[in-house]
Amino acid sequence: MLNTPLMPKATAVWLVENTALSFDQIADFCRLHPLEVKAIADGDAAQGIKGIDPIATGQLTREEIEKAEADTGHRLHLADPKVRLPEAKKKKGPRYTPVSRRQDRPNAILWLVRNHPELKDAQIMRLVGTTKSTIQAIRERTHWNAPNLTPMDPVTLGLCSQTDLDLEVQRAAKEKPVIEERGPTLLPAAVTTAEAEHAPETGGKKPADELNVEAVFAKLKQLGGKSE
Secondary structure (H helix, E strand, C coil): CCCCCCCHHHHHHHHHHHCCCCHHHHHHHHCCCHHHHHHHHHCCCCCCCCCCCCCCCCCCCHHHHHHHHHCCCCCCCCCCCCCCCCCCCCCCCCCCCCHHHHHHHHHHHHHHHHHCCCCCHHHHHHHHCCCHHHHHHHHCCCCCCHHHCCCCCHHHHCCCCHHHHHHHHHHHHHHCCCCCCCCCCCCCHHHHHHHHHHCCCCCCCCHHHCCCHHHHHHHHHHHHCCCC
């Protein structure tokens, strides 16, 4: 069963009170846990919820319920709706922010700018439902209330969910170019081998590295002020 009945708990209350179905059958049909259905039967859960007749709403047939009551292994199936409504398409646009939370948006924007500088303005607009001019003013510290702003997590403020924030951060990380810092590397083996083969055999020392004995003694004589 892919679909779930309308108001599953209310439907479960009616099925518990008016049928002999097992807890597993009701839980499977209403997409609830069997223990939750048992709690409804014991009166520990769904208190104050009025049961809804799935037969009256066209979600079940009397024959389907009787068949399930006779066979505990039978699973209930939703009746095909007589009228199929088209799925509502989500409208793309800025996120709606409740009036009580709109005053917190500048603080949330400041938090996002400081903690996630990789986010683009369009991503911040999607998260907190603001405008590009407001984001730019907060970035440049030209906002009218800039001295009083305090960075606050938009998830804590209830302006967006943690899932949406993580998704936008992951998108920004994928779009950001990765620049690798490379330090000094070893020369290729072919180059070092060629230098070793063409180097003169001087006992491991190059001619330029050998000391000039006469020049050293001449320098010492000049420093001593007398010659031997």
